[in-house]
Amino acid sequence: MKTVLKKLASFIITVLLVTLFVFLAFELIPGDAATFRLGTNATPEALERLREELGLNRPFFVRYFTWLYSFFFGDMGQSLSYGVSVRSMLASKLPITITLTLMSFVMIVALSVPLGVLTSKYEDRMWARSLDALGQVTMSIPPFFLGIIIMYVFGMIIHAFTPGGFVSWQTDPVRFIGYMFFPSVAIALPKAAMSAKLLRTSILSERKLDYVRTAYSRGNSTMDVLYRHVLKNAIIPVITFLGMTLADTVAGSLVIEQVFSIPGFGRLLISSISNRDYPVVQSIIAIIAMIVIVINLIVDIMYRFMDPRMRERS
Amino acid sequence: MKDLMFRIRKNPELYTGAVIAAVISFILIAGFLFSPYDPNAMSAAEKFAAPSVSHLLGCDNFGRDLFTRLCVGGVTTLFIALATVSIGVVFGTIVGAFTGYYGGAVDEVLMRFNDAVLAFPSILLALVFISVFGSGTFKVIISLGIVFVPSFARIVRGEYLRCRNLDYVRSARLMGAGDLRIMFVHILPNTFPVLLSSTVIGFNNAVLAEASMSFLGIGVQPPDSSLGRMLSDAQAFLFSEPSYAILTGCTIAVIVLGFSLLGEGLKKHA
Numbered sequence: 001m002k003t004v005l006k007k008l009a010s011f012i013i014t015v016l017l018v019t020l021f022v023f024l025a026f027e028l029i030p031g032d033a034a035t036f037r038l039g040t041n042a043t044p045e046a047l048e049r050l051r052e053e054l055g056l057n058r059p060f061f062v063r064y065f066t067w068l069y070s071f072f073f074g075d076m077g078q079s080l081s082y083g084v085s086v087r088s089m090l091a092s093k094l095p096i097t098i099t100l101t102l103m104s105f106v107m108i109v110a111l112s113v114p115l116g117v118l119t120s121k122y123e124d125r126m127w128a129r130s131l132d133a134l135g136q137v138t139m140s141i142p143p144f145f146l147g148i149i150i151m152y153v154f155g156m157i158i159h160a161f162t163p164g165g166f167v168s169w170q171t172d173p174v175r176f177i178g179y180m181f182f183p184s185v186a187i188a189l190p191k192a193a194m195s196a197k198l199l200r201t202s203i204l205s206e207r208k209l210d211y212v213r214t215a216y217s218r219g220n221s222t223m224d225v226l227y228r229h230v231l232k233n234a235i236i237p238v239i240t241f242l243g244m245t246l247a248d249t250v251a252g253s254l255v256i257e258q259v260f261s262i263p264g265f266g267r268l269l270i271s272s273i274s275n276r277d278y279p280v281v282q283s284i285i286a287i288i289a290m291i292v293i294v295i296n297l298i299v300d301i302m303y304r305f306m307d308p309r310m311r312e313r314s
Numbered sequence: 315m316k317d318l319m320f321r322i323r324k325n326p327e328l329y330t331g332a333v334i335a336a337v338i339s340f341i342l343i344a345g346f347l348f349s350p351y352d353p354n355a356m357s358a359a360e361k362f363a364a365p366s367v368s369h370l371l372g373c374d375n376f377g378r379d380l381f382t383r384l385c386v387g388g389v390t391t392l393f394i395a396l397a398t399v400s401i402g403v404v405f406g407t408i409v410g411a412f413t414g415y416y417g418g419a420v421d422e423v424l425m426r427f428n429d430a431v432l433a434f435p436s437i438l439l440a441l442v443f444i445s446v447f448g449s450g451t452f453k454v455i456i457s458l459g460i461v462f463v464p465s466f467a468r469i470v471r472g473e474y475l476r477c478r479n480l481d482y483v484r485s486a487r488l489m490g491a492g493d494l495r496i497m498f499v500h501i502l503p504n505t506f507p508v509l510l511s512s513t514v515i516g517f518n519n520a521v522l523a524e525a526s527m528s529f530l531g532i533g534v535q536p537p538d539s540s541l542g543r544m545l546s547d548a549q550a551f552l553f554s555e556p557s558y559a560i561l562t563g564c565t566i567a568v569i570v571l572g573f574s575l576l577g578e579g580l581k582k583h584a
Contacts, residue, residue: 010426017430025446140571142522144529145563148549152560156553251435255526259549270530273445281445288438 003304011297018289019071023064026282076283081275086283089268094287095169096264100180100187100253105246107188108195115192116199116238121226123204132200135193143252147186147259154182164261183260187252191245198241202234236307243299247292328579334572338565339392345385353378353386354537374547374558384565387539392569394455394540395520401459403513406466407505411497413467414474425471428464436461436519437526449532458523462516469512473505507584514577518570525566541566 051057058066070076076086115135119128141149155163161182169176206212207230215225254266261267265284272280322329356378374380413421431439436458443457477483478501486500527533528542536543541562548559 013426014430017427018434021430022442025442029446136575137567137571140574141567142525142563142570144526145545145566148545148552148559148563152552152556248435251437254437254441255530258530269441270532273441273532276445278445285438285442289434292434292438 007297007300011293014293015290018293019068019286020064022282022286022289023067026278027060029278071283071286077279079272079277079280081272081277086279089280090265090283090287092168093264093268096262097250097253097257097266099169099177100183100256100262100264101246101249103177103180103184104187104191104249104253105242107184108192108245108249109242111188111192112195112199112238113235115196116203117226117231119196120200120203120207121222123200132197135197138193139190139197141190143186143190144255144259146189147183147256150182150186151260166260166262179260180262183253183256183262186259187249187256191249191252195238195241195245199234199238202237203230206230206234236303239303239306240299243295243302246295246299250288250291325579325582327575328583331572331575331577331579334568335576336572338388338568338572342385342388342392342565345381346389349379349382349385351379351382353382353539355379374544380558380561383539383544384541384562387541387544387562388565388569390451390534390538390540391521391524391542391566394451394458394524394534395517397455398458398462398520398524399513399517401455402462402466402516403509405459405463406468407470407502407509409463409467410470410472411474411502414471415478415493415497415501417475421471425468428468431464432468437523440523440527441532444527444532449527449535451534451538454524454527454533458520458527461523462520465516466509466512469508470505473508474501477501477504511577511580511584514573514580518573518577521566521569521573 074087076090078084079086079089082089115131119131122128151163154160161179166179167175203226212225212230215229220228253264254269256262257264257266258270265288269281269284272278272284374383409424413424439461440454440457443460444453447453447457474497483496483500486496491500524533524540525542525545528540529546531543531546534540534543545559545562545566548555548562552559
């Protein structure tokens with residue numbers, strides 16, 4: 001119970017620190033919302049009136065907590081370039097980015113666990129070694145380049161999908177998922193190679209430990225030892241890695257969206273940065289940061305469930 | 315000779331990585347220094363010219379020599395990565411040394427903040443800084459440099475925490491050495507093995523981060539070129555001229571492959 005409270009406290013502190021950071025960063029940009037809205041030709045009186053109206057001349061921390069409060073209740077202000085509420089702009093994009101992230105994460109897990117187990121089980125075989133080398137090369141390909149290669153091979157030569165032919169999930173959910181498949185592969189492959197390698201090294205070092213010899217001497221088969229003893233311990237560092245990966249995948253999807261012209265968070269974020277549409281940028285970054293912090297909290301809690309040693313230590 | 319073979323077999327990553335990293339850096343830097351072509355000289359007649367003796371890898375959509383552009387873009391990418399990592403290492407070492415050596419409340423607060431920053435995907439953090447500072451080569455270096463400080467601070471702090479009560483530090487203290495001298499003359503050299511491998515790994519991440527940002531169009535701005543920027547230009551011609559994108563992408567991939575193997579080998583070696 002005490003640890004849960006401690007975790008919760010540190011979670012709240014992290015949320016406050018990160019949101020404060022995001023808020024502060026955009027405060028540092030010269031010019032405030034009033035100047036942006038009225039332009040450079042506005043009279044000082046008009047600026048002052050709008051500032052009063054928007055509450056821009058209140059103390060920093062008052063503004064910060066007001067912003068935080070309305071952010072959590074879904075009021076993210078108005079877009080400077082489109083004049084519509086940021087919330088309505090983001091509402092239709094969030095599911096796209098989340099789908100992309102989740103699909104690639106499922107692929108990472110589904111690929112890396114079997115691969116890690118197989119390549120460590122048959123570590124001396126030729127095919128296991130070549131897979132390992134292939135993994136090393138895959139890790140070095142930047143996801144956006146992998147995306148371009150996939151687009152060229154599967155989109156332009158094999159015609160497995162139409163590049164740029166994004167279908168919204170509201171029009172056709174099946175084709176939407178179909179279009180998201182290849183972008184997800186581009187995000188997933190390098191990460192899957194990394195986590196397979198991590199699992200492999202982790203299994204190989206666990207296998208040298210005494211408890212494995214004991215398990216063998218009690219008459220367990222190789223399969224038993226591997227699945228019931230070794231894997232349980234070897235998977236723990238991989239869980240940590242996967243947690244970090246999930247956070248990275250959110251960021252990776254921002255870039256991949258650009259490659260495959262998917263109108264998600266990433267494209268909106270990039271165009272808003274170029275347009276200096278700060279309320280939109282601020283909200284997207286704050287939302288992604290929240291997602292990342294929540295993921296980290298979940299991983300931390302899972303960790304405790306998987307590894308009893310962690311529970312005792314704290 | 316036998317000794318060398320033995321060493322290579324013991325740590326193949328280190329030697330393969332060193333060779334790949336050295337060769338690709340050498341080619342890029344040599345091309346950057348000695349290429350007879352102006353990387354920005356356009357020539358309509360040579361638009362997408364095929365590889366030939368005069369244009370080793372052919373030309374791009376504006377008839378510019380592709381090999382020269384790859385070298386110039388590659389050197390820009392390497393330079394940005396180097397500058398970024400240097401900022402990260404210098405400031406990270408200073409922060410890590412003080413917090414690790416003295417500990418206490420300042421350490422607590424800074425490390426909490428550090429954890430919060432590290433939880434952020436680095437590209438996202440860089441995007442925050444880019445949207446505050448604006449884009450362009452030097453702004454990218456500063457943005458990415460700040461992003462890299464916390465991870466180095468964490469590594470260096472750990473080393474100082476480990477070393478601050480070791481015998482050699484105690485005896486230096488007995489001999490009357492001041493805190494600053496102990497920190498930077500006695501302990502610092504002992505962090506080098508760990509710091510070196512993380513620097514190479516950090517360099518690699520910087521290459522990837524710069525390439526992603528320039529690919530998104532918010533990093534290096536024309537007329538400067540970097541590999542990420544070129545790849546994003548090349549994507550428009552993917553169907554008609556796939557070799558443009560493939561060559562550019564492969565250059566990034568080879569750099570990353572070389573330095574990631576090197577970093578891993580150094581880690582094993584340390």
